[in-house]
Amino acid sequence: MKLQEYTESKYNFEECMKCTICTAYCPVLQVNPLYPGPKQAGPDGERLRLKDPFFFNYALKYCLNCKRCEVACPSGVKVADLIQSARIRYDHSKPKLRDRILASTDFMGSLARPFAPMVNGVTKMGVTKAVLDGTMKIDKNRTFPKYSGRSFEAWLKRQAPAQAAFPEQVAYYHGCYVNYNYPQLGKDLVKVLNALGVGVQLLDKEKCCGIAMITNGMSQQATRHARHNVAVIGAAAAKGLKVVTTSSTCTLTLRDEYPGLLGVENQVVRDSLLMATRFIYEKLEKGAQLRFRPDFHKRIAYHTPCHLEKLGWGIFSEKLLRMIPGVEFTMLDSNCCGIAGTYGFKKENYAASQAIGAPLFEQIRNVNPDVVACDCETCKWQIEMSTQYPVANPISILAEALE
Amino acid sequence: MKFNTVIIGGGLCGLTCGIALQKAGRSTAIISTGQNALHFFSGSFESLTEAPARMADLFGEAGIRLHYREGVRLMPLGTFRPAALSLEDISFFPKPKIGEKALIVSFKRYHDFFAAFLADGLEKQGVACRIEWLDLPELEQLEKSPSEMRSVQIARTMDRIWEKVVGEIRALVQDEDIIILPQVFGLKDTSVPIRIRESLPAQVVFVGTLPPSVPGIRTQMLLKRRYELLGGTYLTGDEATDAHVHEGRVHSIVTKNLDNHFLEADNFVLASGGFFSKGLKSNPFHIFEPVFGLDVEQAENRSDWYHPQFMHDQPYMAYGVKTDAALHALREGAPMQNLYAAGSVLGATRPEFGSGAGLAVRSALAVVDQILKTEAE
Ligand SMILES: Cc1cc2nc3c(=O)[nH]c(=O)nc-3n(C[C@H](O)[C@H](O)[C@H](O)COP(=O)(O)OP(=O)(O)OC[C@H]3O[C@@H](n4cnc5c(N)ncnc54)[C@H](O)[C@@H]3O)c2cc1C
Ligand code: SF4
Ligand code: SF4
Numbered sequence: 008m009k010l011q012e013y014t015e016s017k018y019n020f021e022e023c024m025k026c027t028i029c030t031a032y033c034p035v036l037q038v039n040p041l042y043p044g045p046k047q048a049g050p051d052g053e054r055l056r057l058k059d060p061f062f063f064n065y066a067l068k069y070c071l072n073c074k075r076c077e078v079a080c081p082s083g084v085k086v087a088d089l090i091q092s093a094r095i096r097y098d099h100s101k102p103k104l105r106d107r108i109l110a111s112t113d114f115m116g117s118l119a120r121p122f123a124p125m126v127n128g129v130t131k132m133g134v135t136k137a138v139l140d141g142t143m144k145i146d147k148n149r150t151f152p153k154y155s156g157r158s159f160e161a162w163l164k165r166q167a168p169a170q171a172a173f174p175e176q177v178a179y180y181h182g183c184y185v186n187y188n189y190p191q192l193g194k195d196l197v198k199v200l201n202a203l204g205v206g207v208q209l210l211d212k213e214k215c216c217g218i219a220m221i222t223n224g225m226s227q228q229a230t231r232h233a234r235h236n237v238a239v240i241g242a243a244a245a246k247g248l249k250v251v252t253t254s255s256t257c258t259l260t261l262r263d264e265y266p267g268l269l270g271v272e273n274q275v276v277r278d279s280l281l282m283a284t285r286f287i288y289e290k291l292e293k294g295a296q297l298r299f300r301p302d303f304h305k306r307i308a309y310h311t312p313c314h315l316e317k318l319g320w321g322i323f324s325e326k327l328l329r330m331i332p333g334v335e336f337t338m339l340d341s342n343c344c345g346i347a348g349t350y351g352f353k354k355e356n357y358a359a360s361q362a363i364g365a366p367l368f369e370q371i372r373n374v375n376p377d378v379v380a381c382d383c384e385t386c387k388w389q390i391e392m393s394t395q396y397p398v399a400n401p402i403s404i405l406a407e408a409l410e
Numbered sequence: 411m412k413f414n415t416v417i418i419g420g421g422l423c424g425l426t427c428g429i430a431l432q433k434a435g436r437s438t439a440i441i442s443t444g445q446n447a448l449h450f451f452s453g454s455f456e457s458l459t460e461a462p463a464r465m466a467d468l469f470g471e472a473g474i475r476l477h478y479r480e481g482v483r484l485m486p487l488g489t490f491r492p493a494a495l496s497l498e499d500i501s502f503f504p505k506p507k508i509g510e511k512a513l514i515v516s517f518k519r520y521h522d523f524f525a526a527f528l529a530d531g532l533e534k535q536g537v538a539c540r541i542e543w544l545d546l547p548e549l550e551q552l553e554k555s556p557s558e559m560r561s562v563q564i565a566r567t568m569d570r571i572w573e574k575v576v577g578e579i580r581a582l583v584q585d586e587d588i589i590i591l592p593q594v595f596g597l598k599d600t601s602v603p604i605r606i607r608e609s610l611p612a613q614v615v616f617v618g619t620l621p622p623s624v625p626g627i628r629t630q631m632l633l634k635r636r637y638e639l640l641g642g643t644y645l646t647g648d649e650a651t652d653a654h655v656h657e658g659r660v661h662s663i664v665t666k667n668l669d670n671h672f673l674e675a676d677n678f679v680l681a682s683g684g685f686f687s688k689g690l691k692s693n694p695f696h697i698f699e700p701v702f703g704l705d706v707e708q709a710e711n712r713s714d715w716y717h718p719q720f721m722h723d724q725p726y727m728a729y730g731v732k733t734d735a736a737l738h739a740l741r742e743g744a745p746m747q748n749l750y751a752a753g754s755v756l757g758a759t760r761p762e763f764g765s766g767a768g769l770a771v772r773s774a775l776a777v778v779d780q781i782l783k784t785e786a787e
Contacts, residue, residue, distance in 0.1 A: 028445045031562040031622045040554035047558065078647035081444035081687055289671065292411070319648040319667025322439075326411070338638045340631075341646065 018085040018092065023050035029076035029086055034343040035069055038362040042069040045076035048093075049086035056093060063097035069356075070094075071363075072222050073313035073343050074259075088267050095226045095268060102224040159190035163209055166197070173206030178243040178250045180236075180280065182257040183215050184384040192253055195406035196283055200251075202409055203287065203295050210239045210250065216260040221268060233271040236261060244279035251283040253402055255315035255382045258282055262318070282315075284323040284382065284401055291330070298410040304333040307404065308376035310367065310390065312383035313343050324382055324401040331408045337374050342367040346389035361393065368394045380404055412674040413437045413643070415781060416663060418650045418701060419681035419689065421446030423753025423770035425633040427679050429468055430778040432640035439673060440642060441665055443649035446687055447754065451626030452618050453593065454483060455771065457764030458495040462772055472636035473600055474629055482506055484590075486524055486618040488531015495768075499593060499603045499625045501615045506535045509588035509613065515579050516592055518545045519553050522561055522620035523592040542582050544575065561619040562627065565597040572602055576609050587612050592619045597628055650682075650701045659747045663701070677748045677781050680704070680731065680739060681774065684754040690729065697729055702749065705732040705740040707759050730757020736780050737773065750777040 029045040030036060036044040043052070048067050055062035067090055076086040159181055163170070170176075177200065185193040197207045214236055217229035240250050240261070252258045261280055265271040291297065307328055311321040329336050345364030371379055371394050379390055379398045387398040399407075415431055417424045420442025431438045459478050461469070469476055479502040482490040493502045512532055514525045529539035548567050552559050568575065572595055583589065593616045596602035607614045638644055645665070652664040654672065662672035680701065682689030691700050697708045697715070708729045709715055715726040731739055731751040737760075738745035752773035758765065763772040 026449070027560060027622055028449050030558055030560060031449070031627060032445075036555075036558055036563065037566055040551040043555050044558045047555070079445045081446065083444070083688075285671070288411075316646055319645060319665070322411070322643055322645060325643070340635065 018053070018089040019083055020050040020053045020085075020089055022082045023080075023084045024082055025051075026081065029080050029084075032075045032079040034073060034075065034345065034363040035071055035359065038359045039069055041066050043067075045070075045086045045090070049076065049089040050084055053089050053093065056097065060097050063093060065098065065100075067094050068098070069359075071313075071343065072218075074317040075313060075343060078317055085267070091221065091264075091268050094224065095221075098224060100224070155188060155190050157190065159186045159193040160209060162190055163193065163197070163207065167208075170197070170201075170206035170208060173201065173204055175205045176208055176248055177205055177286065178208045178210050178240075178248045179283075180210060180213055180240070180250050180252045180257065180261070182213075182252070182254045182384075184254060189384065192400050192403055195400070195403040196251070196253055198406045199287065199297070199402060199409065200283070202297055203290055205290075208243075208248070210243055213239055216257040217269075218256055218260040218264065221260070221264060226269060230269045230271060233265045233269050233273075237265065237271060237273045237276055240280060241275040244275050248279070249286060250276075250280045251286050252280065253283050253382070253400055254384060255282065255312045255318060255320075256385070258320075259314040259318055282318075282320050282323065282382070284327055285320055287402075287405070288323040288327055291327075297405070299332050299408050300410050301332070303331065303408040305378060305404070305408075306335040306337075306376045307378055307380050308337045308339050308371060308374045309401075310339045310344065310371075310379055310381040310386060310398075311341060312381055312386050315382050316341060321382075324380070327405060328380055328401055331405065333408070337376065339367065339370055339374070339379075342370075344386045344389045344393075346385045360389075364389060364393055371396055378404065411439075411671065413439045414675060415439075415677040415679060416441065416673050416675040417679040417681055418442075418663070419446070419683055419687070419753065419755075420634070420644060420646075421681065421683055421687065421753065421770065422448055422451075422629075422633075422767055423683075423774045424679070424681035425630075425637055426465075426468065426771050426774035427681060427752065427778055428637050428642050428644075429472070429633065429640060430464065430775060431781065432637065432642045433468070434778070434782060436781075438642050439645060439675075440637070441645040441648050441650055441663075441673070443647060443666075444687075446630070447683060448626045448630040449622045451623045451629060451767070452485075453500045453616075453623070453625045454491075454494040454496040455768050456494055456766030457768030458771070459493070461495060462775060464775060465771055469633075472632045474632055475600070478502070480504075484508065484528075484532075484615060484617055486528070488524075488528040488534075490531075497625050497629065498600075499596070499616045501613070507537060508532070508535070508615070509537055509586075511538045511540070511586040512588040512590055513583055513586040513612070514539055514541045514590040515582065516541070516543055517549055517564065518543045520549075520559055520564065520592070522559075523617075528590060528617060537588070540584075540586070544578055546571075546575070546578075560622070561592070561594050561624050562597065562622050564592075565594040565624045568595050569598050569602070572606065573609075576606055580610060583611055588615060589613070590615045590617055592617060593624050594619065595624070597624050598631075600628065600632070653678075653702050655702070655741075655746070658741075658744060660702070660749045675748075676785075677750070679774075679777055680749065680751045680755055681753045681770075682755050684730070684757065685726070687754070689753075689755040690731075690757075692726075697726065699731050699755070702739065702741060702746070704746075704751070705743065706730065707732055707757065728758035730759045731755050732759060737777050750780065752777045 033045045035042045070090045074087045181193050214232045217232040220229035265273045315321045345360040390398045414436035415438045417440045420440045428438050428440045475498050478495045481493045481502045481504045490506045516523045516525050525541045589612045648665045648667040650663045654661040660678045662674040697706050734745040737750045739749045739751040753770040763769045
């Protein structure tokens, strides 16, 4: 009876029925002819690679790891996991300095933050950009995320006594972006949760989730981060705390990529970690109340980040935004914005990255909203740079709409 | 989370059902793991000759125009089938001799369109055929990865350059009265196939390619967009794994992504498709419905499930979930009060709804009527 179960491989590649549906949904295939596409790079290639690693194709590095192929596959093949795991298994080339720098988001953040105004100034300058473009192959057309002068962690530590006074507590995995680039999102979360009677704590020294390391060929470093994060999230869970997040990519990495790609067991994470939008929605559903400003009015277009679509939790962001009185809500079509973390920063990917995002940018211009809502920090950079529309996390919009 | 109706399966059946219910002011969610049979859609709704009440409106409002005329339509291998209600891409003819001379145009190094078979089939009917292959620099990009020179990728390019391509085709036409093209036009814009027809000097016929189907994906996109515009919640890539059932009523369903956040509803519709979509599954002993464990029509002995000749009609293709007259799904012989089954998951258990896409649409609308009627009572 169990024969079929026992013969199933980790990424299900033998379930592929060669229907080609995944190829219709891969954003890279639409713009980059060098990329073999999900079917070829995933299940078809796997069959060959298992025979002989010689068949590993270095063009797999063009995969964005957006997971759209997996979401579309009717047979449950883990196409993107197959591709990323093949890169981990077979690509032993050393990552370039540039990739190592782009991947080390927390290290970069802790270095850059004390000099924030200077770094921001320098990365804005044409000369610096030209140098980065020429020597590092970081595309000069990119606008860089700004570094904030004070980290979110430092801010929240000062609030600790006030936060501890709330009857209910959660821990917050804020990620590098909130800590170094945009503490305001973390502050917004604290405001909303406090309004629900929930205090916010830090974890015992979280590390970067490591997704950029995984996609830049640094899986060993990523595995060390994974073990550390599972341990600190486990410690919070042991104290009975839920752990909330505001970044869809960190969440997907912590929940799915750790066991899926790095082989790090993480049941405790799966049981205790959730997007803050889901946490808030579930509280409201159980009867908690938020009081909104009567004069709030916004036309919001919502973009579901690829990784949130994969998690399947976009529904909570959507429902929360629709719940705010005075919001006119438009759901944007399911499209990739093209940046995919560090991918779009690389000179060789810049053109592809912008071409992938073009249909999304066009739709945003047509809808002409007051603000684009989205739960991903890199989507925010990409959309703001490419459309001039402001982008805000649903949590920040909630915070703004509160009385 | 609570809805009026939760629909399992986001193919033609689930979307039709969802749109009709949203239009009637009900809150719905569709949950769908992976894409569906519309990605293989020929453009014709088998077993329908006219649009059932409301279908024309419902599709028209989504930007999908349908038509039908008695006669035949040309199939990808050069054979003919009786006409069926179709997207406007599809042409009908009074008889298989569709003209005097046909020009068949395809693209160099594109292998998913069978020009030679088409010519063969048409010549048997007395239609003289000429095949031309366009060599387009715009497709060179795609050729770098020959395994991906597929209908959808070509269609994306055609959305940009179709006017230029039409110009090249026009230059090829001699005295043909028929021009046959692969269905790679109008992925995003429904009007393109029609505009191509208007700009060429002979009757243009679009014929199916190997999957994915361009008109099928367009139909899926338009229906989904319409559904979301009406306020429906489409949970892409999630899977119903289990259900909470109490005394013949479904209280909520469990999904893979939402784990302990259950989806509650007054009504549930199972539109999970047939074997292809895993709405039905089998093991060596049984054919079963995996979410609710519903009763499935089937022969007792496995050896009776199939016919040893591959091309013969296969009995298992007719198997499906059993229902009562009002399409309530049966479990252990008893109808579930608020769970309906519709679309391919029914197999051929309800011949009055037809088969194929006709079954999907008709049974979806019948379920909607039943839900609204039960509510009114
Ligand atoms: C290859 C192929 C080609 C066809 N071509 C035609 C044609 O040209 N014309 C025609 O008239 N008919 C055609 N048919 C028949 C086709 O089945 C119907 O036309 C129709 O599209 C079926 O629609 P449906 O919504 O019932 O099922 P499907 O389109 O199969 O959709 C079912 C959906 O439910 C999802 N699902 C299944 N289980 C779960 C679960 N547990 N949780 C969540 N989601 C789930 C599946 O992933 C799928 O997306 C074709 C069928 C196949 C298989
Ligand atoms: S993960 Fe995204 S980029 Fe990579 S193959 Fe899949 S769809 Fe394409
Ligand atoms: S969609 Fe899934 S089954 Fe179809 S070709 Fe891609 S991996 Fe294979």
